[in-house]
Amino acid sequence: MRTPRAVIRPVKHSIGTHPRGEITVSALCLDGACLWTLATTSDLKAADLAMMTHTGLSGHPTFARTFEDVALVRRLKLHARPDPCPLDRKQ
Numbered sequence: 832m833r834t835p836r837a838v839i840r841p842v843k844h845s846i847g848t849h850p851r852g853e854i855t856v857s858a859l860c861l862d863g864a865c866l867w868t869l870a871t872t873s874d875l876k877a878a879d880l881a882m883m884t885h886t887g888l889s890g891h892p893t894f895a896r897t898f899e900d901v902a903l904v905r906r907l908k909l910h911a912r913p914d915p916c917p918l919d920r921k922q
């Protein structure tokens with residue numbers, strides 16, 4: 832009696848930031864009881880400026896920053912283009 836067999840091959844993948852996504856940042860001041868926070872924004876330069884302004888006004892130089900992006904994983908095929916992004920399919 833024969834049993835079914837599966838052939839398992841390793842498949843390579845790549846991962847990166849989604850080309851149509853954006854990186855966002857939020858922050859909070861880590862100085863003692865300071866309650867300063869930066870709301871989530873995709874304007875990274877404005878975020879840097881807001882933290883530097885807070886430092887200039889308060890003397891607080893340390894912040895916890897949280898960055899977030901949308902990751903896209905694509906299966907790589909030998910001698911072929913990567914799978915298209917499912918978000919790019921027309922509906």
Ligand SMILES: [Zn+2]
Nearest residue numbers: 860865867891
């Ligand atoms: Zn502060």
